[in-house]
Amino acid sequence: MIRQAGEHGLLVETGTLEVSHRLDALLRADRPAGVTEIVPGPATVLVVAPGADPAGLRSSLSLLARTARAPGARAAARERTVTVPVVYDGADLSEVAELTGLTPAEVIDRHTRRELVAGWLGFAPGFAYLTGLDPVLHVPRLATPRTSVPAGAVAIAGPYSAVYPSASPGGWRLLGRSPLPVWDVTADPPALLTPGTRVRFRAVPE
Amino acid sequence: MIEVIAPGPYATVQDLGRPGYGHLGVPSSGAADAPSLRLANRLVGNPEAAAGIELTFGGCRLRFSAGAWVALAGAPCPVELLLPGEGGRRDARAGMRAPFWVPEGGEMGVGTPAIGLRTYLAVRGGVDVPPVLGSRSTDSLSGLGPAPLAPGLVLPVGPVRGLPPITVDAAPPGPAESRPLRLIPGPRDDWFAPGAPAALCAGPYEVSQDSNRVGVRLRGAALERVRDGELPSEGMVAGALQVPPDGQPIVFLADHPPTGGYPVIAVLSPADLARAAQLRPGDAVRFRL
Numbered sequence: 333m334i335r336q337a338g339e340h341g342l343l344v345e346t347g348t349l350e351v352s353h354r355l356d357a358l359l360r361a362d363r364p365a366g367v368t369e370i371v372p373g374p375a376t377v378l379v380v381a382p383g384a385d386p387a388g389l390r391s392s393l394s395l396l397a398r399t400a401r402a403p404g405a406r407a408a409a410r411e412r413t414v415t416v417p418v419v420y421d422g423a424d425l426s427e428v429a430e431l432t433g434l435t436p437a438e439v440i441d442r443h444t445r446r447e448l449v450a451g452w453l454g455f456a457p458g459f460a461y462l463t464g465l466d467p468v469l470h471v472p473r474l475a476t477p478r479t480s481v482p483a484g485a486v487a488i489a490g491p492y493s494a495v496y497p498s499a500s501p502g503g504w505r506l507l508g509r510s511p512l513p514v515w516d517v518t519a520d521p522p523a524l525l526t527p528g529t530r531v532r533f534r535a536v537p538e
Numbered sequence: 539m540i541e542v543i544a545p546g547p548y549a550t551v552q553d554l555g556r557p558g559y560g561h562l563g564v565p566s567s568g569a570a571d572a573p574s575l576r577l578a579n580r581l582v583g584n585p586e587a588a589a590g591i592e593l594t595f596g597g598c599r600l601r602f603s604a605g606a607w608v609a610l611a612g613a614p615c616p617v618e619l620l621l622p623g624e625g626g627r628r629d630a631r632a633g634m635r636a637p638f639w640v641p642e643g644g645e646m647g648v649g650t651p652a653i654g655l656r657t658y659l660a661v662r663g664g665v666d667v668p669p670v671l672g673s674r675s676t677d678s679l680s681g682l683g684p685a686p687l688a689p690g691l692v693l694p695v696g697p698v699r700g701l702p703p704i705t706v707d708a709a710p711p712g713p714a715e716s717r718p719l720r721l722i723p724g725p726r727d728d729w730f731a732p733g734a735p736a737a738l739c740a741g742p743y744e745v746s747q748d749s750n751r752v753g754v755r756l757r758g759a760a761l762e763r764v765r766d767g768e769l770p771s772e773g774m775v776a777g778a779l780q781v782p783p784d785g786q787p788i789v790f791l792a793d794h795p796p797t798g799g800y801p802v803i804a805v806l807s808p809a810d811l812a813r814a815a816q817l818r819p820g821d822a823v824r825f826r827l
Binding site: 335336337339341356369371372373374375377378380382454455458459461497498517522526 | 557558559560561562563564566670671680681682722723724725726770771772773774775776777778795796797798802805806807808
């Protein structure tokens with residue numbers, strides 16, 4: 333289903349993050365005329381096209397969405413894998429261990445063992461919601477968010493993990509910090525973890 | 539160069555923003571009332587996308603260290619131009635919606651708007667602060683772009699060579715538009731009770747004090763939801779009326795977050811987005827479908 337989001341926006345329902353990523357990749361590989369924004373979400377892709385012919389865009393989007401949903405459709409071809417080094421000395425590591433009934437070493441093990449996928453970005457420029465976190469590590473956010481979390485902080489909350497791209501307030505639980513910058517306005521693209529990027533955390537000493 | 543003597547309640551550098559980075563969590567930003575910035579730029583012969591200054595509630599005072607053509611558009615404010623030299627002679631030619639020359643050492647004061655909220659100042663050559671991701675706009679949500687104007691800040695002005703001549707004497711104000719703001723239903727109108735769009739249009743809603751460049755917060759009839767639970771985060775457009783659980787809509791403006799988790803009952807017609815950006819706290823606003 334394609335929903336109208338104002339005069340210039342179409343919100344394509346994809347149902348799943350995987351289909352969102354495929355549709356996003358298809359649209360970026362061959363961007364329809366007039367499209368200025370393509371914003372994937374967990375179950376949708378928003379397409380903003382102030383200059384497009386609305387009926388034409390709607391029909392090409394429904395065609396592309398069908399391709400993206402087709403069984404066996406290849407995952408986005410441009411998928412990259414990024415290894416994120418982490419110093420696991422976060423302020424909430426021991427509390428996460430307590431909440432999950434694990435030892436801190438086991439928390440680190442479960443955080444590094446799975447490959448995560450950058451689902452979508454939001455909250456702040458470059459802030460990727462990393463999906464696929466081990467369910468054992470699903471812990472609630474802090475009851476009271478910190479007023480400042482430093483750039484590079486590696487955190488978890490609910491079903492997600494993230495690397496804070498810049499200093500900001502934050503309510504996620506801090507497991508550690510990464511020396512790898514995930515946000516750089518002089519880089520192209522400025523975000524390291526773009527939607528669909530595979531992410532693996534690796535424990536490193538100080 | 540333009541030296542900020544006083545910025546007024548809140549003033550920022552704005553151009554037409556940095557669209558195209560929503561998927562990386564970057565708001566579009568840019569002038570909240572883009573047509574007014576475009577007009578001010580045209581009046582001084584700039585490209586429409588040149589960076590100018592967005593004043594909130596006027597109240598700004600600037601000193602020009604080099605002569606420059608200036609134009610103001612948007613919320614109408616009294617304008618005062620003090621010429622350099624003894625006595626600080628006033629120049630009566632300075633005003634809204636017409637280009638005027640500020641000589642070297644001239645000092646310009648913008649008063650408080652009688653109606654509206656945001657006034658745009660364009661200077662021939664454009665405000666030439668370094669761009670970030672292709673835009674000179676201050677993004678109040680993410681902090682990208684230059685810091686808001688502060689006393690003592692000096693703003694560089696870009697080169698004027700190669701710009702077309704100034705050919706417009708004045709832009710007459712358009713007819714005062716008092717019709718309700720037009721809404722396009724969706725994309726999540728099905729999350730609301732069947733009577734919700736009618737309740738929204740029965741209005742009026744009052745503009746709350748905590749409105750800003752991110753959004754105009756409204757207070758009025760609560761919009762009743764028929765679906766519980768959370769909407770998975772999804773892309774948001776400017777002009778969207780996002781409805782948090784308290785049922786009081788927020789109209790998203792230029793610095794809105796690119797994704798959001800509350801349902802959008804309707805989106806403003808692009809033609810009325812600029813009018814929403816001129817709403818001031820306490821104003822009553824009405825909608826129509």
